[in-house]
Each structure stands twice: as structure tokens, then as C-alpha cells.
Amino acid sequence: MNQVIDWLTNKAAPVMKKFVTKPWIATIAESMQKIIPFILAGSLIFLYNVFRSYIPVLPDLSNLSNFTFGMLGIIVAYLIASEAMENLKHPQYLQMAGLTAIAVFFITVNPVINKKGLFIAEFNRFGATGLLVGMLTGLLVALVFHLWSKLHLLEESSIPDFVVGWINTIIPILINVALFSTIVFVNKLDPFELINLIFSPLQNFGQTLPGFLLLSLIPTFLYTLGISSWSFNAVSTPIFMAGITANIAAVAAGKPATNIATSEVMFTTALITMGGMGATLTLNILMLFAKSTRLKAIGRICLIPSIFNINEPIMFSTPVVMTPILMIPMWINAITGPLVIWVVMRLHWLNIPAKMIQIGQIPAPFSSVMITEDLRAVIWYVVLFIIYLLTWYPFFRVYDRQLVKQEGKQNN
Structure with a gap:
């Protein structure tokens, strides 16, 4: 694992950062x-x-x-x-x-x-x-x-x-x-027909389960390397926009919404990005009970932004970015969250959004219910909260212990 992280730090991250600045x-x-x-x-x-x-x-x-x-x-x-x-x-x-x-x-x-x-x-x-x-x-x-x-x-x-x-x-x-x-x-x-024909494989792939998982995992992976997820928007935004536009049109025509890969599902409901990309809200809550004084202080400072799904403070002050023990659970959450949501929406256990609302700073589960227009969103919020908490917990404990040791040495 150390070799992988070393490669990511010294090889992959610099190359990616150079690429996105072209x-x-x-x-x-x-x-x-x-x-x-x-x-x-x-x-x-x-x-x-x-x-x-x-x-x-x-x-x-x-x-x-x-x-x-x-x-x-x-x-x-x-x-x-x-x-x-x-x-x-x-x-x-x-x-x-x-x-x-x-x-x-x-x-x-x-x-x-x-x-x-x-x-x-x-x-x-x-x-x-x-x-x-x-x-x-x-x-x-x-x-x-x-x-x-x-x-x-x-x-x-x-x-x-x-x-x-x-x-x-x-x-x-x-x-x-x-x-x-x-x-x-x-x-x-007709340029519209021609371009839609050329890019339809990408659009269609984005609406599959593997495509949906990649739309979550890739920007999260980049984020943990300190590379802004905005750089991935060139790929994700057209897919998300096409998806929600088609859902709106389908519902207006009396048909069901079918596209799950939308910004509303990925971000606005705050089910997948609970507290921000990588579902860091539960990490923030765990930090409130940390034994490390530094980690506990950061947890208190970052809690309000986390509730509103803003996690830049916790990402860069904890830091999660380029910290191997905290990067891994973020990657896991970027897979498990979309996987759960995909399954429950495909099984009709939760409504697929059909309104274009991309204000991602509405606290969940209020936003979850509002966007899906489905009270069952509260149940899935609780389920995912527990999943994310259990995912973060062992990694958080290891990191907390490391910081406690460092703080003890500094005090001596």
C-alpha cells in the first residue's frame, strides 16, 4: 500500500495536475x-x-x-x-x-x-x-x-x-x-443530430451502473489528490444535464423518469455526497469525539460547513487530501453510496428526481425528500449514514491514534 501511495503522490498526482492545466x-x-x-x-x-x-x-x-x-x-x-x-x-x-x-x-x-x-x-x-x-x-x-x-x-x-x-x-x-x-x-x-450521434455512447454509458460509479469515483479520486473535481465537469456536466432534461420531459409527457445519473441524484439529494464529495459528514462527526485535540478542534470548526455539504475545510485542514489512511474510505464511499442509490432507485424504493434543482448546500435529509419528492429518502439517508460511519470508523481510529502519538511527542 505504501508503494501505491508513494506512486500516487510522486508520479500520478503531478502528471494529472499538469494535464488539467493544459x-x-x-x-x-x-x-x-x-x-x-x-x-x-x-x-x-x-x-x-x-x-x-x-x-x-x-x-x-x-x-x-x-x-x-x-x-x-x-x-x-x-x-x-x-x-x-x-x-x-x-x-x-x-x-x-x-x-x-x-x-x-x-x-x-x-x-x-x-x-x-x-x-x-x-x-x-x-x-x-x-x-x-x-x-x-x-x-x-x-x-x-x-x-x-x-x-x-x-x-x-x-x-x-x-x-x-x-x-x-x-x-x-x-x-x-x-x-x-x-x-x-x-x-x-444538423450539428445537433450529428454530435448527439457521436457522443450518444458516452451519454448512454453514463446512465449505466458502471458509468454512474465512475462519475462518482473519478472526481472523488482526483479530489483526494488535491486536484479540483471541477476539472471532471467537462465529462460529467453534459451527461448529468442530458439526464435531468430527459427526466423532466418524460414526466411532462406522463412517463416515468429513468435517468439516475444526474446532478440531482449525485449531489443535491446529499445521499451520495453526504457532507460533501466522498461522504465526509460522518468523518466530521467522528472527529468531534477524537482523542487528538487537533482533530477534535478541526471537527468543531468544520461541522457547520459539513452540514451544508461543503467539505473543503475538512478536506484540506484534517487533511484528507494526500493522507493515505483517509483517502481509502473516501474512495470506498464513492462506490458504495452510488451503488446503494442505484439499486434502490432501480427497484423503485426511491423516486428518481425529475426536477432540475442543483443547489447542493441544502442540508439532508431535507434536500433528499425535496428532490426525490419521496419520504422514503429519510430511510435511505439513515441507512447510508450508518454505512458511511462504519466505513470511516476504523480508518479514523488509526489516524486519531497516530495524531495522539505525535501530539504526545511534541508535548514531551
């Missing part, structure tokens, strides 16, 4: 993080609609969701193109690349412009349905700007700098618009 990878990860406010804004409206279902006289605020969460595709297209220019050191193209990505995204929704000049397109393509298309649109637009910048056209000429700047901006804009116009309007290809 410009193109960092661009996707940063963009996924920056769209969170729009997702949360939409989540607030879905949360409001829960109350509205019981109090029908409340006003309809659907448009607030339509123009926040419902704009995710076009927003991420802009963000990725502009973030890429910043990470690739092309500040002169930062805004123009983002705006070009918006123009190109309008092309990719495959609109119909009738004789009266009306622009007709499927509205849902602008939202979560268009997330993957927005990501790829932003990346391709950014790639064209990046490659063009390498030509350094007219930079050594006697032409005024502002004219050179115009030329070197206009040409990549035209290339992007012409390229996508040819694909959509000339060749009659």
Missing part, C-alpha cells in the same frame, strides 16, 4: 465552472416551482429559468471560445472569438428563416440540450482563431496596427461563419 483542458474546466451561476439561477426557479405546485396562486416564473438555465448552450459556446483565447495568450481575440461563437451557435441550431424574416428554431436547443454543441462550437471557433494567429499576417508591414488588427479579426470570423454555414445550410447537416 490550455485546452483548463478552458473546458474553467468554462464549466463559470456556467454554475446560470445553472443555480435556473435551479432556484425549479425549487420555487416545488412550492408553486402546492400554492398555485404564486406567479409563473418560468421565463426566469428559460433565460438562465435555458441558455446554457449559447453561454458555454461564448465562454469556451473566450476562455481559450485567454489561456492560449491571444487577448486581442478574447471578445471577438466569444461573439463569433455565439453567431456560429445560432447557425448550429439549424434555424429556418421564412420569407417574413422570422427566425424559427427549437428553443430547447439553446439550453442544456445544446451544451455539448456549445462546447464543441466554442472549441472549433477558438481553434480557427488560434491557428490564424500563428500566421502573423501583415504584422511586419507598414499598414497601421489598427487596420492589421481588423484584418486579422475579420478573416477568422468569416472562416468560422462560412465553415458552419456550409455544413448546415449547404450540406443540410
Whole structure:
């Protein structure tokens, strides 16, 4: 085990950290993080609609969701193109690349412009349905700007700098618009259908049990190495968004929700991520009874954040990160929690969420009941609480003893 941990510490972690800081990878990860406010804004409206279902006289605020969460595709297209220019050191193209990505995204929704000049397109393509298309649109637009910048056209000429700047901006804009116009309007290809076809194996795998377990385990594993789980959002967010969008549509059509791999299941219910990723709430509670004075003090300080499913304080102050004896139970929890939830939802012992609410700081089991709309969530909260507690306990005891010995030596 020591050899494995040594390899993780000295080999794997540095390589992974270097990989996620590469410009193109960092661009996707940063963009996924920056769209969170729009997702949360939409989540607030879905949360409001829960109350509205019981109090029908409340006003309809659907448009607030339509123009926040419902704009995710076009927003991420802009963000990725502009973030890429910043990470690739092309500040002169930062805004123009983002705006070009918006123009190109309008092309990719495959609109119909009738004789009266009306622009007709499927509205849902602008939202979560268009997330993957927005990501790829932003990346391709950014790639064209990046490659063009390498030509350094007219930079050594006697032409005024502002004219050179115009030329070197206009040409990549035209290339992007012409390229996508040819694909959509000339060749009659629908980018949404094409991209969904290409990525459907990934989307489908994410909704299987092995895929669901990996969506939990991989970011938890990275987190224990000190690598932000946000770097994995480029993979998980499109899968989660497609899953909850399909659940909402299914329920609206009178059919049952079937997709378990959603952010609502993984995070908002706080059953899998009880206290935060890796289910650290029970660790925090155990720390309150630690014999180590340091561990007990940290447990008291971190308890309130843990109740609200915020575990950065406990992860980095205990620390769990890069502490082998505490990393292992986190990995175990990242498997057992999703496994239990998958089984009980597939057996219809707990409702599958069909509302898009991604406010992960609602304490459980209140959030568990609210998201699943099922009182049985309390039972499964208690079951998982016990499982997590039993998982953490032996590892915690060993770590507590180690710290007590260290504190004794320091006092001597």
C-alpha cells in the first residue's frame, strides 16, 4: 500500500495536475465552472416551482429559468471560445472569438428563416440540450482563431496596427461563419443530430451502473489528490444535464423518469455526497469525539460547513487530501453510496428526481425528500449514514491514534 501511495503522490498526482492545466483542458474546466451561476439561477426557479405546485396562486416564473438555465448552450459556446483565447495568450481575440461563437451557435441550431424574416428554431436547443454543441462550437471557433494567429499576417508591414488588427479579426470570423454555414445550410447537416450521434455512447454509458460509479469515483479520486473535481465537469456536466432534461420531459409527457445519473441524484439529494464529495459528514462527526485535540478542534470548526455539504475545510485542514489512511474510505464511499442509490432507485424504493434543482448546500435529509419528492429518502439517508460511519470508523481510529502519538511527542 505504501508503494501505491508513494506512486500516487510522486508520479500520478503531478502528471494529472499538469494535464488539467493544459490550455485546452483548463478552458473546458474553467468554462464549466463559470456556467454554475446560470445553472443555480435556473435551479432556484425549479425549487420555487416545488412550492408553486402546492400554492398555485404564486406567479409563473418560468421565463426566469428559460433565460438562465435555458441558455446554457449559447453561454458555454461564448465562454469556451473566450476562455481559450485567454489561456492560449491571444487577448486581442478574447471578445471577438466569444461573439463569433455565439453567431456560429445560432447557425448550429439549424434555424429556418421564412420569407417574413422570422427566425424559427427549437428553443430547447439553446439550453442544456445544446451544451455539448456549445462546447464543441466554442472549441472549433477558438481553434480557427488560434491557428490564424500563428500566421502573423501583415504584422511586419507598414499598414497601421489598427487596420492589421481588423484584418486579422475579420478573416477568422468569416472562416468560422462560412465553415458552419456550409455544413448546415449547404450540406443540410444538423450539428445537433450529428454530435448527439457521436457522443450518444458516452451519454448512454453514463446512465449505466458502471458509468454512474465512475462519475462518482473519478472526481472523488482526483479530489483526494488535491486536484479540483471541477476539472471532471467537462465529462460529467453534459451527461448529468442530458439526464435531468430527459427526466423532466418524460414526466411532462406522463412517463416515468429513468435517468439516475444526474446532478440531482449525485449531489443535491446529499445521499451520495453526504457532507460533501466522498461522504465526509460522518468523518466530521467522528472527529468531534477524537482523542487528538487537533482533530477534535478541526471537527468543531468544520461541522457547520459539513452540514451544508461543503467539505473543503475538512478536506484540506484534517487533511484528507494526500493522507493515505483517509483517502481509502473516501474512495470506498464513492462506490458504495452510488451503488446503494442505484439499486434502490432501480427497484423503485426511491423516486428518481425529475426536477432540475442543483443547489447542493441544502442540508439532508431535507434536500433528499425535496428532490426525490419521496419520504422514503429519510430511510435511505439513515441507512447510508450508518454505512458511511462504519466505513470511516476504523480508518479514523488509526489516524486519531497516530495524531495522539505525535501530539504526545511534541508535548514531551
